[in-house]
Amino acid sequence: MRTWYTNLDFLSIFLWCSLVIFGLAAIYSTTNGSASEFLLETVRDNYNRQLLWFGVSGLGLIIALLLPVRVYQHAAFPVYILTIALLVIALIFGREINGARSWIMIGSMQFQVSELAKVGTVLGVAHLVGLHRPKSMGIQFALLVVGMILLPAVLIVLQNDMGTALVFLGLIPIALFWSGLELNLLIILIAPAIAGYLAIVYEPAAWIFAVGLTVFMYFRTRDPKFTFVTGLFSVGTVLVATVALTQILQPHQVARILSFTDPGSEQFRLNEGFQQVQSMAAIGSGGWAGKGFMQGTQTQGVFVSEQSTDFVFSVIGEEFGFLGSILVLVLFLTLLLRLMQLGSRTKHPFGLMVAAGTVGIYLIHIFINIGMATAILPVIGIPLPFLSYGGSALLANTALLAIVISLHMRRDDFSIYGY
């Protein structure tokens, strides 16, 4: 019998460590630089706390590696239900931080339940797909998957944490994609997101996209029903977005949505656009090689608020430049592709779906977070996996990673081969 660790994927663990250390460096720069004396007492400890969470996450990783495959499969639904229960508890008894009632206290530790919910949801959906995969292509099954994801998403919306809820919504097409939903249906599902984005950025482009997609679907399927639904979803979204922006939403809401399209303009620069103006100034001024560790003027001057959490990428962009930013992205890319590979090597729908869900969640976070820091997306407060300050997120993201590695390591233990 081969020793257990021969199948352990050291590459992903190495990538995980690299990313967390990158994040620690950025957090260290924000809390121990020349400007630290002006920071609040609570912020100054960020680095030490994150270091502690790094240790806790490492411990979690080891524990996850020790658990057999069956445990994950059997625990998937209970964990999902526990997750939902915790979300409800947080909603009722939770503690409000930054406007979101998504925190519960365990002793003196705060924990953000919505982060944990990602793990529960990925496990739950993966198990569902694992159970049904061979015969599951229909719309009813798809609706079940959607419902499973929507439930925590709605609870998180009720907690007033739109950013995290958006991650769950983004998870829907990815889950459907991997559970074998017809691609045409998938296109119809994704179309509103793209149409809505274009409607905000540049309305004519949205119209061209909506009409173009409808025509494309007609020639692809020659099916009037499909074409109609495509048109309804895409054109409808553009219409709704336009009406919402001009008629329904309050000016300050519109400003929040629109500000990212030109944050530096007179009207946004000092309020809604401030963070993105400062973030872009930080990243852009980094140039090729950056200003150097703990040398960033934007970082040291705390011009970007939330620079150790949601805007941690501005620190990397400023102090490590284009090369440092690309290095982070390459680490991410390698990790994502590697995780996909690990998932498909399990040759079991459960393993694959856990990996796909994990990769999907990471991808959404990376895109939204860096997209927001560079102002191609509006400000949506979600962290950058492994890099942003925040224990719950680090632990939850590490847990997802650990499960993928663990399932891959013990892939021979899966009882039934999917395909």
Place this chain on the structure above:
Amino acid sequence: MEEYRTRKRLFVFLICAILGVLVLRLFQLQVIDTLAYSGESRNNAVRERRILPARGSIFDRNGTLLVDNEPAYSLLVTPLYFNPETIPLLAELLALPDSVISQGVQKARKWNSFRTSLLVRGISFDVLSRILENYSRLPGISYEVDQKRLYRTRVRASHVLGYVRQISDTDLKSRRNEGYQPGDLIGQSGLERSYEKTVRGKLGSELNLVNRYGQIIEPFLGGSEDVASESGLNLHLTIDRDMQVLAESLFVNKRGAAVALDVNTGEILAMVSAPDYDLDMFSKPLKPETWEYLTKSAEKPIFNRATSSLLPPGSTFKPFIAMMALEEGVIKPATTIFCPGYHPRGGPTTFRCLHAHGDIAVVEAITKSCNSFFFEMMYRIDVNTFSRYAHAFGFGHEATLDIGEQGKGLIPDSAYYNRVYPDGWNVGTPMSLGVGQGDMGVTPLQLARYIAAIANGGTLVSPHLVQYTEDPLTGEIEYVVPEPVSKIDISPRYYEVVRRGLRGVMTETSPWLEIPGLPTAGKTGTAQNSRGEDDSVFVMYAPLDDPQIAIAVMVENIGFGSMSAGPIASFMAEKYLTGRISPKRNWLFQQVLEDESEPLPKSLAAIGH
């Protein structure tokens, strides 16, 4: 399986595409547009702060420090980052009304929202400490260590030194490119104003990294781009501190002025204008009533009487008339005029003399101050000749002087009379000029210069207050070259004649004005005026044989020249030449101290007292 591979490829493509979009965006920000963002980031984080140079110090002629600076704290505001909601907190900490703060912020915003401007000047260290305790709650607020003038001695010399005050809006407009900003201090009068460029020094600048609240984190690039300020040059004055202090104390409760000149160089040894004011008032916020009193009351302390008043010189003008008459040849030194107690023209009541002097020649006429004699001189000399001589002696035009506040005085000529008396005037009109009355006015500075010319034999010196400037760092000295002097074209022997008359004043007429053991020469004057009691005037030089100092003193509305202006001048000269006041004349000293100018109408004088 096949379908699964397609989906996997699609998904990998999606990952690459999304990360690719981010790479492109980063390339755009960090490589293509990096210069623009670098500029933005630098504008954000690098604040230029002016380093105000130390204003030059001022010393008296013997190197005694009169004025230098002491640190003062100023509160600054950067309107862009200032939160208006903090106004009540700030107002409470500063113990000022909210409106003062909001107006200050408003003004700063109007100037430049991005720049840091002065909000409140001259706050104490205690108040500053309280503000620093709340620093994190006051975004956009910062402070700087500024300088304020510190007056080191009992010398007030208000009108010589001048006051330093916040730059006015009009000055700001015209001097913007000299680096002045709202709230900057600038010399507003006296030497502080005329030597502003010299004493101000060169502005320096300091680049600092700041955080988003404008708080300074550390020097930018380790301070390598900073420019050090250069402190202003020190001024070494011609003023003699001891004599100045003495003169100022003798002028308490009086209105008037005194000027003491070095007879040979024109250096101003003392210059007093009373009432004066405490320059230190300007180092603190000035109350509007005080400013009103300084500038608008009848006493008008801000007015420099020594250089700007327009007063009839009275009998102190007689030596000049004598010089002119001798040079013009209308009399010889021995020529006598008969004084029946008045000048015959116009009868006994028009041109009166104090005594019936009988036959009197020029020396005695000066000594005894015979009006009839000098009425007769102006009866014989036409007014245009008078005007020419008066100008030669420095009257009727401004003296070269290194402070700006100065009057011309008034010397009439025929054109002037034609203008003022359109119904006609006659030969009697200029006769009052002979006794320093009528349509004329001089400044104490002009009187001092004129008496110095008589003492030094006809050299009209250029009065000045600054001997040399000194670089406080290198010690490099640059002498101020006074305007060239001019020579009065009068035969030297006539000076001797007039000096004999002046000497007689001290020996015969007013012996109490003689400095014990030190012969001097002088002339009293009592000038009528429209304000009330006569003005007392006195001019003198000393010592008699080797004149060093020439003094002119004028005291408004106090009576005879020999009793108030005379003693002041005499004590000043004694202090300067002997370094002390002899106890022999204690009684006179006490009397001068107690003398008071007749108060001006109360309604005007009372403002601000």
